[in-house]
Amino acid sequence: MATPPLLFLLGGRLGAPVVWIRSTVASVGASQTVAAAESKKDALLGGLLLPGFDEQTCASRYQSVYYRKNLTRQPSPYLIKRLRDQEALQRRCGPGTEPYARASERLRSGQTGAVDNDDDGGGCRYLVLISYRGLGNRMLAITSAFLYALLTRRVLLVDRGYGNTLPDLFCEPFPGTTWALPLDFPLDKEFRDLDETAPESYGNVAVNRSGSVSGMRFVYLHLDHAASQANRLVYCDDDESFLRRMQWAILRTDQYMVPGLFFNPTHQGELDRLFPRKDSVFYLLSRYLLHPTNDVWGMVTRYYNAYLSGADERLGIQIRVLFGGDKPAQHVLDQILACTSRERLLPGVVTTQGPAPAPPLPAAAGARARRRSKAVLVTGLSGWYHDSIREMYWESPAADGEVVSLFQPSHEEHQLWYQNKHDMKAAAEIYLLSLTDNIVTSAWSTFGYVGYALGGLRPYLMFLPENQTAPDPPCTRAMSMEPCSHGAPSFECTRKEIGTIINTGLLLPHVRACEDISWGLKLTDPDEV
Ligand code: GDP
Numbered sequence: 001m002a003t004p005p006l007l008f009l010l011g012g013r014l015g016a017p018v019v020w021i022r023s024t025v026a027s028v029g030a031s032q033t034v035a036a037a038e039s040k041k042d043a044l045l046g047g048l049l050l051p052g053f054d055e056q057t058c059a060s061r062y063q064s065v066y067y068r069k070n071l072t073r074q075p076s077p078y079l080i081k082r083l084r085d086q087e088a089l090q091r092r093c094g095p096g097t098e099p100y101a102r103a104s105e106r107l108r109s110g111q112t113g114a115v116d117n118d119d120d121g122g123g124c125r126y127l128v129l130i131s132y133r134g135l136g137n138r139m140l141a142i143t144s145a146f147l148y149a150l151l152t153r154r155v156l157l158v159d160r161g162y163g164n165t166l167p168d169l170f171c172e173p174f175p176g177t178t179w180a181l182p183l184d185f186p187l188d189k190e191f192r193d194l195d196e197t198a199p200e201s202y203g204n205v206a207v208n209r210s211g212s213v214s215g216m217r218f219v220y221l222h223l224d225h226a227a228s229q230a231n232r233l234v235y236c237d238d239d240e241s242f243l244r245r246m247q248w249a250i251l252r253t254d255q256y257m258v259p260g261l262f263f264n265p266t267h268q269g270e271l272d273r274l275f276p277r278k279d280s281v282f283y284l285l286s287r288y289l290l291h292p293t294n295d296v297w298g299m300v301t302r303y304y305n306a307y308l309s310g311a312d313e314r315l316g317i318q319i320r321v322l323f324g325g326d327k328p329a330q331h332v333l334d335q336i337l338a339c340t341s342r343e344r345l346l347p348g349v350v351t352t353q354g355p356a357p358a359p360p361l362p363a364a365a366g367a368r369a370r371r372r373s374k375a376v377l378v379t380g381l382s383g384w385y386h387d388s389i390r391e392m393y394w395e396s397p398a399a400d401g402e403v404v405s406l407f408q409p410s411h412e413e414h415q416l417w418y419q420n421k422h423d424m425k426a427a428a429e430i431y432l433l434s435l436t437d438n439i440v441t442s443a444w445s446t447f448g449y450v451g452y453a454l455g456g457l458r459p460y461l462m463f464l465p466e467n468q469t470a471p472d473p474p475c476t477r478a479m480s481m482e483p484c485s486h487g488a489p490s491f492e493c494t495r496k497e498i499g500t501i502i503n504t505g506l507l508l509p510h511v512r513a514c515e516d517i518s519w520g521l522k523l524t525d526p527d528e529v
Helices: 059-068 076-092 098-108 133-153 190-194 202-208 228-237 266-274 279-289 294-308 331-344 386-397 420-434 446-455
Strands: 128-129 155-157 219-222 248-252 313-319 374-382 405-406 438-441 460-462 474-477 511-513 521-523
Touching: 059 294, 076 098, 076 155, 076 266, 128 133, 128 190, 133 279, 133 331, 133 386, 133 420, 133 446, 155 331, 202 219, 202 228, 219 228, 266 386, 279 446, 279 521, 294 405, 294 420, 313 420, 313 446, 331 386, 331 438, 331 446, 331 460, 331 474, 374 386, 374 420, 386 405, 420 446, 438 446
Parallel strands: 128 155, 128 248, 219 248, 313 374, 313 438, 374 405, 438 460
Antiparallel strands: 460 474, 511 521
């Protein structure tokens, strides 16, 4: 893989003015600032990306293609068209425009938020995403919210989060505008405390008050993974209801809403046209939307070029111990080794009885037989698993003579909330995981989901350990590269009987129960299963 030259590290921050340079529209692939040696690579990802963004402020947008394999799923022409429509909408109605100023004023002054036809309110309606929880959760939420905005023709505005960390993590995705919720947003911090008991919550209005919108300034969509069934009825909204009329929708979600959107008959036709391959939703949308800032991209590329690029093969192991505290757990190490051995991802080691035989003399330079090398990227909060596996290959030779090297960029020990450096390391590690050839991930972890889904990898998913014991089997090959949704609807949208919980996974051939969480749902391509 070619190594792109180092680029200038300029701030490319969310909320900073985007430089929209038409003069570079011609061909990003042929640009001097990206690796000319690989000019065949399609830096615009089959039309997913627009040319013309300033390459200096967000190097990853056009550079990441040089670190990745070619796209394994192509964007449909209809997806490309709808992305361009969405960009135009974001520019026409986004912060700094006249329609945005009017819509904000309406919200500030407490006027009713209902707009009765498409021209009312300048034809601009908004979806504000509240950012919370860990980075994997937030990346799933942003990607799902974007698809929801696209389907419902709303402008997506992303809250920067309590610690304002978002601008340090991702570049602006839309040309000529910002997706960052302005700091003077009229609801101020108050909106971050909304929960499902709020009078504006969809569940309250749709179920308890039969759709009356009188006096409502906005509608609140509570789609946290643990949302009540009443609030999950948003997934079944049929476009006729009050929701479409409300100019402002505030969304709280920490999870991957996309499988739930497939249940809505109103969206099904559109989703089929957007994504003929159902397992490509996160893969394509995340490649379109989530470009690391230069600071994060620098961390990714420095690490990749120093430790991973030279190996014949790269294996990612993502370790997330969700229950039982942050202390090292022997059963988790046992599970990782059982999984990598069973799936032939890592060689075993040769152990001998009695004194070890003398190692061979080093061969003369040049005559040395080249041994296959495998770089193992370990990510996790603890460094103990990495150290233990590395020691195993130091103390004894690998069974098949392979050279196994282990690398772990950081071990933060504990999860921290809304701290920029901590989040940037997490972002860099998620991207590094996505650059591996094979990946082992931990059960229930959105960090792992994003790592494999961004890379278009079908992971080896480890099951959740019970009673401090490694499960048997330790892991399974996932059916698709899509993330799992932990809070999808569990009722049929055509009936909307929220008291009747059914196995929604049986309704659509491309929506299945997740491998690692029985009530979770994920998209898959029926032909792949
Ligand atoms: P989940 O809790 O496993 O679903 O994943 P999230 O990404 O939503 O939240 C976990 C948070 O813990 C991350 O945002 C990081 O702050 C931290 N974290 C967990 N695993 C890692 C890791 O492997 N590397 C780093 N740098 N941080 C991690």
